[in-house]
Amino acid sequence: MPAAVVESGVPHGAREGGWLPDCVYTGEKFELGVAFFADALGRITRFSREPADLTSARRLAGQAVLPGLVNTHSHSFQRVLRGRTEQRGRGEPGAGREAQAAVEHRVVARLSGEEVFDVARMAFLEMLLAGVTCVGEFHYLHHQPDGTPWPDANFLSREIIRAAHDVGIRIALLKVAQLRAGFRAEAGSAPARSRTAGAEQFVRELEALRLVVEKEFPADEAWLGAAPDSLAAVPLEAFKAIATYARAQRMRLHTHGATTADESAACLAEFGRTPIALLAEHGLVDKRFTVVDAIHVTDDEVKLLGAARAAVCVCPLSELSAGLAVAPAEKLLAAGAGLALGSDTNTQIDLLAEARLLEYRLRAPGRTRAAIAPDAATAVFHAATVTGARSLGSTGGALEVGRPADFFTVNLADPSIAGADAGSLLANIVFALERRAIRDVWVGARQRLANGRHVSHGPIVGRFVDLQKRLWEA
Numbered sequence: 001m002p003a004a005v006v007e008s009g010v011p012h013g014a015r016e017g018g019w020l021p022d023c024v025y026t027g028e029k030f031e032l033g034v035a036f037f038a039d040a041l042g043r044i045t046r047f048s049r050e051p052a053d054l055t056s057a058r059r060l061a062g063q064a065v066l067p068g069l070v071n072t073h074s075h076s077f078q079r080v081l082r083g084r085t086e087q088r089g090r091g092e093p094g095a096g097r098e099a100q101a102a103v104e105h106r107v108v109a110r111l112s113g114e115e116v117f118d119v120a121r122m123a124f125l126e127m128l129l130a131g132v133t134c135v136g137e138f139h140y141l142h143h144q145p146d147g148t149p150w151p152d153a154n155f156l157s158r159e160i161i162r163a164a165h166d167v168g169i170r171i172a173l174l175k176v177a178q179l180r181a182g183f184r185a186e187a188g189s190a191p192a193r194s195r196t197a198g199a200e201q202f203v204r205e206l207e208a209l210r211l212v213v214e215k216e217f218p219a220d221e222a223w224l225g226a227a228p229d230s231l232a233a234v235p236l237e238a239f240k241a242i243a244t245y246a247r248a249q250r251m252r253l254h255t256h257g258a259t260t261a262d263e264s265a266a267c268l269a270e271f272g273r274t275p276i277a278l279l280a281e282h283g284l285v286d287k288r289f290t291v292v293d294a295i296h297v298t299d300d301e302v303k304l305l306g307a308a309r310a311a312v313c314v315c316p317l318s319e320l321s322a323g324l325a326v327a328p329a330e331k332l333l334a335a336g337a338g339l340a341l342g343s344d345t346n347t348q349i350d351l352l353a354e355a356r357l358l359e360y361r362l363r364a365p366g367r368t369r370a371a372i373a374p375d376a377a378t379a380v381f382h383a384a385t386v387t388g389a390r391s392l393g394s395t396g397g398a399l400e401v402g403r404p405a406d407f408f409t410v411n412l413a414d415p416s417i418a419g420a421d422a423g424s425l426l427a428n429i430v431f432a433l434e435r436r437a438i439r440d441v442w443v444g445a446r447q448r449l450a451n452g453r454h455v456s457h458g459p460i461v462g463r464f465v466d467l468q469k470r471l472w473e474a
């Protein structure tokens with residue numbers, strides 16, 4: 001039985017509404033016996049220990065409150081591939097990324113506009129179930145299945161945003177440009193559904209989309225970022241043109257980079273520099289810049305990213321599932337770069353699992369605990385919240401006065417974290433919480449999940465099941 005979902009935490013006509021959990025994470029630590037309040041716009045107005053406030057706040061007994069997680073890098077449609085690329089043919093030594101890409105290509109070629117919407121809703125629902133309240137959707141499906149543009153070039157971008165709105169999650173739509181199939185490939189060789197004719201056209205479309213999104217959604221519910229897919233897909237001059245537009249609009253700039261050693265070598269061969277060094281040389285690496293993966297970065301590139309206060313988004317589950325190495329996250333953090341986390345291929349959707357895997361992948365004999373920072377749980381939770389929000393340009397990421405009341409609650413009696421005290425609770429949650437323990441999720445003081453259920457849970461999952469049947473039976 002789905003529990004009744006309260007539309008807003010702030011009673012109709014009231015100035016503010018409040019919550020009183022057993023404890024609340026206010027950054028660095030959990031505080032006990034504190035109520036917090038939000039106004040009718042969904043912004044946190046104050047924290048209080050006043051007896052009258054403790055009485056008037058809605059009691060969340062047996063629960064802890066944490067800031068909503070920020071999933072900085074997702075390709076929602078790849079949710080259809082889950083569990084479908086884990087086999088290889090007899091005698092095939094290893095499937096590799098090419099085999100994965102071939103399956104993706106076959107399936108992607110068939111998704112209708114309505115299906116792109118349905119799979120996005122499924123992925124976004126699963127994110128809410130995992131405590132995620134804001135997603136950066138790195139969106140590169142732009143055209144009809146046969147590659148013909150839709151009458152509105154931004155149709156699928158708008159469908160993705162509509163899916164996020166429908167489910168109730170904040171979204172930074174990172175519109176992706178792909179001009180070619182790889183380094184030194186000719187212009188126009190990118191896959192048919194994602195191909196962009198050129199930087200100028202891309203910027204025109206992004207500007208048209210910006211005007212629509214600004215008109216239809218509050219600024220912190222849905223907004224845009226520019227995403228030249230990678231230097232392999234967007235040659236330097238086009239990359240610069242897109243970055244110039246993004247900077248003028250104060251948009252975030254996201255790109256995949258330094259994912260494999262081969263890619264860095266190909267970039268060096270074409271442009272005389274490895275990816276981050278090249279982008280930095282042209283002034284594109286700054287605090288609004290995020291590079292996704294950053295696995296094969298040189299020590300100099302680590303310094304460049306740190307000095308620029310740029311962000312690096314790592315996606316440990318997807319990277320590990322693709323047989324990739326791990327980014328030198330501890331060096332990047334020490335250099336001053338921001339570290340964010342993403343679910344990328346959505347092979348699983350569990351941002352806390354991403355956080356714990358990142359720390360574990362950095363461990364080695366002689367470095368068996370807290371490899372990323374002296375306090376590993378705090379460092380990776382910061383990545384999953386504060387830095388992710390900064391990378392996407394989101395107003396969320398922390399429970400502070402003036403920020404939106406975006407949060408999730410966990411059941412303190414859940415067997416996976418039972419017995420934790422205030423000092424060990426965050427490490428219990430980061431390293432052991434099972435998703436089942438996530439109870440309620442609120443976005444802008446509006447309840448999206450009650451007792452682990454979304455009000456549209458049944459229809460969203462049902463439509464996705466039907467879609468998978470159609471997609472894989474044919």
Ligand SMILES: [Zn+2]
Nearest residue numbers: 138256292344
């Ligand atoms: Zn990606």
